[in-house]
Amino acid sequence: MxxxxxxxxxxxxxxxxxxxxxxxxxxxxxxxxxxxxxxxxxxxxxxxxxxxxxxxxxxxxxxxxxxxxxxxxxxxxxxxxxxxxxxxxxxxxxxxxxxxxxxxxxxxxxxxRRPKREPFTTDVITRIGANLNLSLPLDAAVFACLTTTFWSASRLGEFTVPSVGSFDPSRHVKRSDVSVNDGAGRLNLPVTCFFLPWTKCAPRGETAYWSPQDGPTDPKAALHNHFQVNNPAPGDALFGWKRANGVVRPLTRTEFMRRVNAAASAAGIGPLQGHGIRIGSVLEYMLRGIPFDVVRAIGRWSSDAFTLYLRKHATILAPYIQNSPILEPFTRIAMPRTR
Known part of the structure; x- marks a missing residue:
């Protein structure tokens, strides 16, 4: 040959x-x-x-x-x-x-052995947000990225880049990849979708999504604020933030975690890790009684791999193991099949 x-x-x-x-x-x-x-x-x-x-x-x-x-x-x-x-x-x-x-x-x-990844919760995110200045470009981008990653049960790396120079419009999510539907489906419910051009599990791309939430962790309000403060162009990184010279800089994972942990420290919260966002998202949805298969679909898992979160965090299982299970009406549809 x-x-x-x-x-x-x-x-x-x-x-x-x-x-x-x-x-x-x-x-x-x-x-x-x-x-x-x-x-x-x-x-x-x-x-x-x-x-x-x-x-x-x-x-x-x-x-x-x-x-x-x-x-x-x-x-x-x-x-x-x-x-x-x-x-x-x-x-x-x-x-x-x-x-x-x-x-x-x-x-x-x-x-x-890595230290246990503590899950983000809505309370933790609220306290982090309270210690960020959302009128500043970097903080506005960080909080919008945090709430979007959390409520879409995504991997942090799907909304950040490894380094500034590594941003690739064909692989990383851009502002133009966002679509807003204020009345989706027969129930006419709002949903915002994010097309991810490339992920490790879907090289041809897949879609993440969230709906507006009540309270200070609302991803819609955070995203709107980010667009008002940074206004990235359609081809810019979705969570790009505007530097003093007016250039929009892609948000890196390192910058994101540095600001999140600085805000967490100011709020009296210990060091956090990026994967804890996705773990916390599963925790939040499961505690709402969302069916197991629906949570898997939200997070775009192709297998039951995320059941590891159920075994590691007793908080998720606590409502199901009480003398009178708090979520008893949902148990049959919310819990995975036994093997």
């Missing part, structure tokens, strides 16, 4: 993985080769690809106790992706692999 043809195939195959996934897998591949180089004697290049099951399990055993289980799992699958990309044989027994990955997770050092 000609080199140029092979390169075209490799370029095409590389699109099978999301950019962030490729970065993680690349790190895993580096660690794998570093391990092979440092072993005594070093593992010959010819034995690294295709790698034998023995070498792959040896690699996991050598790294166990140093990395978290999830990190090692990603590194391992990075090596597998490298085999797939280059058409190399992958011959690993699934049963042994599952056991090995379970083992490395249990051997992970305590320092590798």
């Amino acid at each position: 000609a080199d140029i043809t092979l390169q075209r195939i490799l370029d095409m195959m590389s699109f099978a993985w999301a950019p962030n996934t490729k970065e993680t897998y690349g790190a895993g591949l580096y660690i794998f080769h570093h391990y092979c180089d440092c072993r005594v004697p070093p593992v010959p290049e010819s034995e690294r690809g295709p790698a034998s099951e023995e070498l792959l399990l040896e690699f996991l055993a050598g790294c166990a106790g140093t990395y978290s289980g999830s990190t090692l799992k990603n590194y391992f699958y990075g090596v597998k992706a490298w085999h797939t990309l280059h058409g190399l044989r992958w011959d690993v027994d699934d049963t042994r692999l599952t056991s090995a990955l379970t083992a490395v997770d249990r051997l992970a050092p305590p320092s590798s």
Whole structure:
């Protein structure tokens, strides 16, 4: 096969993985080769690809106790992706692999475990908003982004960008991707939709949405204020904020979390993490008695993966386990099926 043809195939195959996934897998591949180089004697290049099951399990055993289980799992699958990309044989027994990955997770050092992600609540968001100056461009953008992410049960990364220079109109949500319907469906209810051009789970795009809410966390009021203060152009990042020179700057995740945690600290709230927004959204909707499948649809989960939130946060389950369940009329439709 000609080199140029092979390169075209490799370029095409590389699109099978999301950019962030490729970065993680690349790190895993580096660690794998570093391990092979440092072993005594070093593992010959010819034995690294295709790698034998023995070498792959040896690699996991050598790294166990140093990395978290999830990190090692990603590194391992990075090596597998490298085999797939280059058409190399992958011959690993699934049963042994599952056991090995379970083992490395249990051997992970305590320092590798992330602190519990506390959920955002409407009270927390209200207190954060009270400690932001919503007449200032950055604060207006941050609060609008926070309320939209929360009420649409979205990932924070779907409404922010990793860095200012990484904004890509074909991949990141813009002002022109917002559509407002003040009377949707037969019930004529208001809903605002956000087309996300690209997400990790939907490379061709998907739609997030919310409806107006009562009180200070209302995403409609926050979005309106943001547009009044920053007025991003149709092609600008949705939550872009206007700098002193008039240039609209895309809102980065780092800027967002810095302002949120500064406001939270001023309100006497401990450090928060971005994923806690989505967890808190699930908490809020479930406590309203919203059916399980509806919450899954709001958050655009394609599986029951978010039931992990139910197991981790007793607050969600509390209404269902009382002597006289508070949400008893909703239990049959709101709770997931048992397995």
